[in-house]
Amino acid sequence: MSTQRYQALASSSAFKTSLIVGLLVLGIAGFAAFNMEHEGHYITGMSNQVVWGIPHVFAIFLIVSASGALNIASIASVFNKDFYKPLARLSAVVAIALLVGGLAVILLDLGRPDRLLIAMTHYNFGSIFAWNIILYTGFIGIAAIYLWTMLDWQVERFKRLAGIAAFSWRLVLTAGTGSIFGVLVAREAYQIAIMGPMFIVLSLGYGQAFYLIVIGLFMDERQLSKISERLSRLMVMMILYGLAASVIYHLSNWLLFDARQFEHYLLYSETVFPLLLWGVHLVIGSILPIWLLRSGSGPIKLILSGSLVIIGGIAQFYSLIIGGQTFPMPLVEGYEATSSFFDGVIVSYSPSSWELMLGSGGFAIALLLIVFCLRLFRLLPVDR
Amino acid sequence: MSQINQYRRKFLGAASAAFTGLSIAPGILLQTVHAKANDEAVTSKQRWGLLIDTNLCEPGCTDCIDACNQENGLRDIHGPETDAQWIRKVTLKHQKTGHVLNMPVMCQHCAEPPCVDVCPTGASFKRADGIVLVDKHICIGCRYCMMACPYKARSFIHEKLTDQLPHAPRGKGTVEGCTLCVHRIDRGENTTACTQACPNGAMTFGDLKNPESEISQKLAQHSGKELRAKLKLDTGVRYQGIQG
Structure with missing residues (x-):
């Protein structure tokens, strides 16, 4: 049996740029957090x-994405797909990094x-x-153990077991995150059992979008060319699953539950939300990346389509979290x-620059953790 | 010492003891007739609540709000978006009949409070006597209780505060709401600042579990509605005069 080889990230310009950008944004976020606290x-x-603003939108989006970022590793370990096995290490690192970034924002807010x-x-x-x-801290621990089983041949025999544990944990974690909103009986936007399952489905696409950006930035083009087409197809599927989950959420609000006015508010009112949902989430964050991914692959297209999916996802979470609060309660x-x-x-809400700065800190922490791990550990596959 | 002096000393001692006893006795007696003694443990034998007769609540009157603000040291700081409001005056207009009514809305002191259910640290809690409070020592300021409250009854402290009152601890970064004047109840007083201030007697405070109490008598006579009754939270604040 041939063994897959891996390498750490070289001190490339992408690494240095990421480091500088990450540290800069983190510094700004730290200043914002200090000022808000003071x-x-x-x-x-x-x-x-x-009461929950743009920092929560960013944080919850990062946490949900963290769960989805582990998808590649889960396909490899749990579903035993050989193609994805060389990509699994990085998948676990991205998952941990996104979760830590999201939690840091929630904590600092x-x-x-x-x-x-x-x-x-x-x-x-x-x-x-x-x-x-408990689920978040536990996920970091389990994903770290899973990563260890992938990095150290002495504990490799536990890889599948750790993979199954991480996979199961992340499903519960994402359902739990959705349920944070699902249990809010007071608000028409959230009082439905669909929140947990919807978050699980949404996580798949958003997590993979981050993964695409990371490999687009740091994986060498020769390796990337071998995997990008298949990953692009997977990404398209995940975007479609996410869209289907969104349609079910809005339809169930419209047809089955007592939230039709809220749906009208989200989809047809003269507020920012219809623009965010139809324009940013559907067109820019779903249709455009599908078109990009179907029209060929390459690092730029992967990075661009991943970024568009993330922008669309943030727009969707903004509508859900902010829209749910600005709509009046009876x-x-x-x-x-x-x-x-x-x-x-x-009620009106305009995110302040402090909030945007603090929220961006979550992305910076995730980026810094990813580049540090890429530099420290052998995470990137190379030819045998 | 002469015998006369000894008698005089005994007399003065006895007189002082009697005087002291007479001075203290009313206080002791007052404690026994009040709702709860200061050192008496809170029990579930009582459930404190409010009954609000919307027919008696006058439009434009803010006496209950002013009294609450004064009692608990609340004041305007950065505007209505971020200032704490433990009690607010709501005007309601019936969509079909046009019937207009006014009422104060505050923490409804639910028997099944969603804020308590969702609080991650247990800072939101319900006392045995039904009063829903926030433990300011362990509130981390996550505002999940505010997301969960169906009555928007809680406020977050958005800025530094000074000159807080000893009986109403408040602090930046924590959540707060109507305490049903718990400091008064724990002193044995049988009223709240808002109830006391209402010029028309629109508010009645009392023990919902005591059938002899004024609030129970009024509820038995004319009943009272819960706000958002569909949620089945069994609120401690009830309203009269709402149509439909």
């Missing part, structure tokens, strides 16, 4: 009406980030959020409400 959240666009120890030691086991804290059935606390009206 001044308080009044300097952000968030309010008592829109807390009102009291200094109370991290409390979050780690006081658990309300009835809370889906508390369960998610107080008394049959009555229109007005108050000093914005009852009965669509």
Whole structure:
């Protein structure tokens, strides 16, 4: 049996550029986080009406993507597809990096980030959020063990077992992340059991989009040419699955549940959300990358299509998370409400530069972790 | 010491003891007739609640809000988007009949509070007597409770605060809401600041579990509606005068 060989990333211009960009964005994010912590959240666009803003959109998107980024490794280990086996190591690294990036943003946006120890030691086991804290930290551990079984031949025999554990864990993790919203009975946008499964399906495409960007940036072109066509086809499938999940979500809101007005608000109103969903998510984030991926492959096309899918995904999560909060909650059935606390009206939200800076920090952390691991470990496949 | 002086000393001692006893006794007696003594443990024998008669709530009147703000040290800082509002005045107009009513809305002190369910650290909690509170020592400021509350009854502190009141601890980066004037209840008082301030008697505070209490009597007579009753949260705040 021939053995696959791997190499670490050379000190290339892509590595150096990524390092500089990553550190720069991380520094800016750190400054924003310090300022938000020092001044308080009044300097952000968030309010008592829109309590989760763009940092949460970025963070939850990164966390969901982390689960999907492990897809390549899962196909290799769990479903035993030889083609994907050389790509599995990098897949686990991207998954861990995205999760750490997402968690860092959530942590730094807390009102009291200094109370991290409390979050780690006081658990309300009835809370889906508390369960998610365990799921996230557990995923980092399990994915790290999985990576170890792939890197060290002495523990290689546990690879499949670790792969199955990581695969199962990530399904629960993504369903758990979706359920953070699913259990919010108060809000019409989320009160449906579809949130968990939908997040699982969406994660596949978004995670792979990150993976495509990473291999487009760091894998040498000869290796890339061998895999890009098949990965492009897989990406197209994942985009279509994601679209199908979105259609089911919106249709079920429209047809089966008491959320038709909310759907109208998302899809047809004079707000930013129809533009985000139809224009950015559907056209720019789905149709355009499908067309790009079908029209041939190459590093630039992989990076571009991956980036477009991510932009479309962020637009979708923005609509879901922000739209769900700006839409008014009913107080008394049959009555229109007005108050000093914005009852009965669509509330406005404009993300501040502080929030955008902090949110970008999650991407920077993920990028830095990926390039450090690429440089430290042999993750990139080379010819036998 | 002469015998007369000894008698005088005994007399003065006895008189002082009697005077001291008489001074303390009303306090002790007052404690026994009040809802709960200061050092008495909170029990589930009571469930505190509010009944609001919307027919008596006047448009434009903000006495309950002003009283709440004064009682708990709330003030305007950066505007209504980010300032804390523990109680707000809501005007409702019936979509078909045009019937207009006014009512104060605050934490509804649910028996099944979604904020408590979702809080990751257990900072949101419900006392045995039904009062839903936030433990400011372990609130991490994640705002998940605010996402979960069907009544928008909670506020996040968006900035540094100074001059907080000892009985109403508040701090930047944590979440807060109506405490049902828990400091008063724990002192044995049987009212809240908003109830006391209402000029028309539109608000009634009391023990929902005591059939003899005024609130139970009023509820038995005219019943009371829960806001968003479909969610089956069994709220401790009830409203009268809502159509439909």
